[in-house]
Amino acid sequence: MEPKSFLELMQWGPDGWLDEMVFGTFLTLAVALVSFVFGLVFGAIAAWAKVSGGPFSNRLSVTYTTVFRGIPDLLVIYLFYFGAGLALAALASTFFGYDGFVALPGFLVATLAIGLVSGAYQTEVIRGAWSAVPKPEIEAARACGMSGWTLFRRITAPQILCYAVQGMGNIWQLVLKESALVAVIGLSVHFAEIRIGDIVLLGETRFSDLLRQAYVAAGSTRQPFPFYITCVLLYLAMTTLSTVVFKRAEFWATRGLRTA
Amino acid sequence: MSMIPQLKSRNLAFSAVVAAALLPLTGAMAQEKVTIATEGAYAPWNFVNSQGQLEGFEVELAAELCERAELDCEIVMQDWDGIIPSLVAKKYDAIMAGMNITPTRKETIDFTQPYAGGPHGFMVMEDSDLVGMPGGEYSLTTDEAGTEAAIEELKPLFEGKIIGVQGSTTNSNFAEKYFSDVAEIRLYKTTEQHDLDLAAGRIDVALAAHSAFKATIDGPSGEGMVVVGPEFSGGLLGMGVAVGLRQEDTELRDKLDAAITSAKEDGVIEELSMKWFGIDMTPAS
Amino acid sequence: MDFAYLAESFWRLLGGVPLTLQLAGTSVAVGFIVALTFALAMYGRVWPLNWVAEAFVFVFRGTPLLVQIFLIYYGLGQFRPELTDFGLWGFFRSPYYCALLALSLNTAAYSAEIIRGGLLSVPRGAIESARAYGMSGPTLYRRIIGPIALRQALPAYGNEIILMIKATSLASTITLLEITGVAHKLISETFRAIEVFLCAGALYLLINSILAFAVRRAERWIAPDLERTEVAATVH
Numbered sequence: 001m002e003p004k005s006f007l008e009l010m011q012w013g014p015d016g017w018l019d020e021m022v023f024g025t026f027l028t029l030a031v032a033l034v035s036f037v038f039g040l041v042f043g044a045i046a047a048w049a050k051v052s053g054g055p056f057s058n059r060l061s062v063t064y065t066t067v068f069r070g071i072p073d074l075l076v077i078y079l080f081y082f083g084a085g086l087a088l089a090a091l092a093s094t095f096f097g098y099d100g101f102v103a104l105p106g107f108l109v110a111t112l113a114i115g116l117v118s119g120a121y122q123t124e125v126i127r128g129a130w131s132a133v134p135k136p137e138i139e140a141a142r143a144c145g146m147s148g149w150t151l152f153r154r155i156t157a158p159q160i161l162c163y164a165v166q167g168m169g170n171i172w173q174l175v176l177k178e179s180a181l182v183a184v185i186g187l188s189v190h191f192a193e194i195r196i197g198d199i200v201l202l203g204e205t206r207f208s209d210l211l212r213q214a215y216v217a218a219g220s221t222r223q224p225f226p227f228y229i230t231c232v233l234l235y236l237a238m239t240t241l242s243t244v245v246f247k248r249a250e251f252w253a254t255r256g257l258r259t260a
Numbered sequence: 261m262s263m264i265p266q267l268k269s270r271n272l273a274f275s276a277v278v279a280a281a282l283l284p285l286t287g288a289m290a291q292e293k294v295t296i297a298t299e300g301a302y303a304p305w306n307f308v309n310s311q312g313q314l315e316g317f318e319v320e321l322a323a324e325l326c327e328r329a330e331l332d333c334e335i336v337m338q339d340w341d342g343i344i345p346s347l348v349a350k351k352y353d354a355i356m357a358g359m360n361i362t363p364t365r366k367e368t369i370d371f372t373q374p375y376a377g378g379p380h381g382f383m384v385m386e387d388s389d390l391v392g393m394p395g396g397e398y399s400l401t402t403d404e405a406g407t408e409a410a411i412e413e414l415k416p417l418f419e420g421k422i423i424g425v426q427g428s429t430t431n432s433n434f435a436e437k438y439f440s441d442v443a444e445i446r447l448y449k450t451t452e453q454h455d456l457d458l459a460a461g462r463i464d465v466a467l468a469a470h471s472a473f474k475a476t477i478d479g480p481s482g483e484g485m486v487v488v489g490p491e492f493s494g495g496l497l498g499m500g501v502a503v504g505l506r507q508e509d510t511e512l513r514d515k516l517d518a519a520i521t522s523a524k525e526d527g528v529i530e531e532l533s534m535k536w537f538g539i540d541m542t543p544a545s
Numbered sequence: 546m547d548f549a550y551l552a553e554s555f556w557r558l559l560g561g562v563p564l565t566l567q568l569a570g571t572s573v574a575v576g577f578i579v580a581l582t583f584a585l586a587m588y589g590r591v592w593p594l595n596w597v598a599e600a601f602v603f604v605f606r607g608t609p610l611l612v613q614i615f616l617i618y619y620g621l622g623q624f625r626p627e628l629t630d631f632g633l634w635g636f637f638r639s640p641y642y643c644a645l646l647a648l649s650l651n652t653a654a655y656s657a658e659i660i661r662g663g664l665l666s667v668p669r670g671a672i673e674s675a676r677a678y679g680m681s682g683p684t685l686y687r688r689i690i691g692p693i694a695l696r697q698a699l700p701a702y703g704n705e706i707i708l709m710i711k712a713t714s715l716a717s718t719i720t721l722l723e724i725t726g727v728a729h730k731l732i733s734e735t736f737r738a739i740e741v742f743l744c745a746g747a748l749y750l751l752i753n754s755i756l757a758f759a760v761r762r763a764e765r766w767i768a769p770d771l772e773r774t775e776v777a778a779t780v781h
Contacts, residue, residue, distance in 0.1 A: 072714035083738035
C-alpha cells in the first residue's frame with residue numbers, strides 16, 4: 001500500500017487523524033489543568049505545613065517535597081497506574097469494610113500522580129511567595145483590627161498571588177509537558193457520537209491524549225514521522241500560548257508592586 | 261496564624277471533592293453488566309481502525325459470547341502491561357486480549373476454556389540471513405525434549421542477533437528462557453512496536469503468534485516481511501487463548517464457558533476464525 | 546510488605562543503575578558542549594547563528610522530552626533508507642544513541658538558557674574595567690566573565706543535572722533497561738507495584754542526594770561568600 005501524504009493523513013473525519021489529534025490536544029489540556037489544580041491544593045497544604053505546622057507536619061512536608069522532586073515522574077505514574085487500584089481496594093476494605101468495586105477512573109489516577117509531583121514544586125513557590133509578603137503590611141493590617149479570614153483575603157492572599165505568579169507560570173509549563181507522560185499508560189476517554197442533525201461531528205470514538213494519539217496513529221498507519229511532528233507543533237502552540245497568557249497575568253498581578 | 265482558617269476550609273473542600281468523586285463509583289454492579297478489556301494493538305485479534313474504533317476477532321467474538329450468555333457487555337481498551345492488575349483491581353471484569361492460559365497467570369487469575377489457539381514463530385525481513393531457518397512443528401506440551409533439541413539447533417543462527425518480543429507475554433518468557441544466552445532480547449510494549457522496529461531494521465527477528473504476523477504482512481507496511489522457521493506451541497507458550505477472569509467470579513466463568521461451547525458447536529467460532537485469520541483456530545476440545 | 550522480595554527487587558534494580566548513570570552523564574557532557582555553543586551564539590552578534598540557536602532552544606524547551614524521544618526514535622526510523630545512504634543508520638538504529646541524542650539536545654536547550662543567564666549576570670562595569678586594563682577575547686572570558694557566570698549558573702546547573710537523572714527514566718519507553726525500565730518489567734511480571742516502586746524510588750533518591758551534596762560542595766568551593774538560595778523550579 002502506498003504511504004499516504006501528510007495532507008491525506010491529516011484530514012478531519014473518518015479518513016484522517018486530524019480530528020483525533022485536536023481532541024487529543026484538548027484532553028492533554030484537561031489533564032494538565034486538573035493536575036495543576038491538584039498540585040495547588042497539595043502545594044498549599046505542604047507550604048502551610050512547612051511554614052506554620054508543628055515539627056511532625058513540617059517533616060512530613062519536607063519528605064513529600066524531597067521525595068516527589070527527587071524521583072522520576074514516570075515512576076510515580078507507574079505506581080498509581082499499577083498500584084492505585086490495589087492500594088485503594090486494600091484501604092477500602094481495611095478502613096471501611098468495603099469489599100466491592102472501588103474504581104478510580106484513569107483520568108483521576110493520572111491527574112493525581114502528576115498533581116502530587118507538581119504540588120511538590122508548587123510548595124516551594126507558595127512558600128517563597130508567602131515569605132516575600134512584607135511583614136510590616138501584616139502588622140499594619142492587624143493594627144487596623146483585621147485578623148483571620150479578612151486579613152488573609154485582603155492582604156496576604158493577593159500578595160502571595162503577586163509573588164507566586166512567575167513561579168506558577170514555570171510550573172504550569174512543567175505540568176503541561178508532564179501530561180505527555182500519560183501516553184505511557186494509555187489514558188483514554190470514550191465518547192458517543194456527536195452529531196448536529198445529519199452531520200456527524202465526531203463518530204463514536206475513544207480518544208487519548210495528544211502523544212498517545214500520535215502513537216496510535218503512527219502504529220496504525222506505520223508512518224510515525226508526520227504524527228510526531230504534528231505533536232511537536234501542537235505542543236509548541238500550547239506552550240507558547242501559555243507563555244503569552246502568563247506574561248499577561250504577571251503583568252496584571254504585579255501592577256503597583258514595587259519591584260525589588 | 262492567619263494561614264490556618266483558609267487552609268482548613270480548603271482542606272475540607274478538597275476532601276469533600278475527593279469523596280464526592282469517589283462515591284458514585286462505588287456503587288455495586290448489576291450482575292448482567294460485564295466490562296471486557298482488550299488491548300487494541302494486536303491485529304487481527306483486537307486493534308484500533310482508522311476511525312478510532314475497536315475491531316477484530318475478539319471484539320466480534322465478545323459480542324457473540326455476551327449475546328449467548330445474556331450479558332450486557334462493554335468493551336474497553338487497556339494496555340497489555342497493566343491488563344492483569346487492573347482486572348484484579350476490578351477496573352473491568354474480563355480480559356479478551358489474545359491472552360494464553362499459563363500456570364503463572366493461573367496463580368493470579370482464572371480462565372475459561374480456550375476459544376482459539378495457534379502456533380508461535382519468527383518473522384524476519386526478506387533479506388535477512390535467517391530466512392534459511394529450518395521449519396517444523398513443535399509442541400512443548402507433547403514433545404518437550406524434541407522441541408528443545410530443535411531449539412538448540414537453531415541457536416547458532418541467532419548468535420549476536422536482536423530478538424524483539426512483546427513484554428510480559430509467553431513469547432518473552434520463551435525468548436528469555438531459550439535464546440537469552442545467544443541473542444539480545446528486546447522487550448516492547450506492543451507487537452505493533454516490534455513490527456515497526458523490524459521494518460526499521462532495529463531488530464533482526466520478531467517472535468510472536470503467527471496469527472499476529474499474518475496481519476502485519478497483509479497490512480500497510482508488511483512489505484518485505486516473511487514468517488520463517490518452526491512453529492512452536494504448548495508448554496511455556498501457553499495452552500490456548502481464553503477469557504481471563506477474576507478467580508472469585510466462578511459464575512461468570514461458567515456462563516462464558518457455556519457460551520463458548522455453544523459457539524463452538526454452532527461453528528460460529530470457526531466462521532469468525534476463518535474471517536479474521538484465514539484458518540480455523542478453534543482448539544479441539 | 547514482603548521484605549525478602551524488597552531485597553530481591555532492589556538487587557535486580559541495581560542492574561539498571563549503570564545505564565542510568567551512563568545516559569545521564571554522557572548526555573550532560575554532550576549537552577553542555579552544545580549548550581555552550583548555543584549560549585555563545587545567543588549572546589553574540591551574528592544574527593543567523595543567533596536565530597538558529599533561539600529557534601532550537603524554543604523548540605526543545607517548548608515540547609515534552611517524551612515527544613522528542615519518540616520523534617527521534619520512531620519518527621526518524623521512518624527514514625531508514627535515507628539515513629542509510631548518509632551512513633547514519635547505525636546511529637539511529639540503536640535505542641541507546643537515540644535516547645542519548647534526545648536527552649543531550651533537551652538538556653542543551655535548558656542549559657543554554659542557564660549559561661546565558663549566567664553570562665548576562667556579569668556586571669557591565671566589571672567587563673568595562675577589564676577592557677580598560679587591556680584584556681580582551683579569551684583572557685577576558687577566562688578571568689572575568691567565566692568565573693562570575695559560573696558562580697551564578699552553578700546552582701541552576703546542578704539542578705539541571707539532577708533533572709537529567711530523572712529524565713533518563715523516559716529512556717525506558719524505547720526498550721532501554723535503566724532503573725525505570727527494570728522496575729516496569731518487574732512490576733508487569735509480578736504485579737507488586739508498591740515494593741518495586743519503593744526500591745526504585747529509593748535508588749533514585751540516593752543517586753540524587755549524592756549529586757545534590759556534590760553540587761552544594763562545588764558551590765561552596767566556587768563561591769564561599771555567596772549565600773545559597775532556593776533555586777526556582779525550571780524543569781522539563
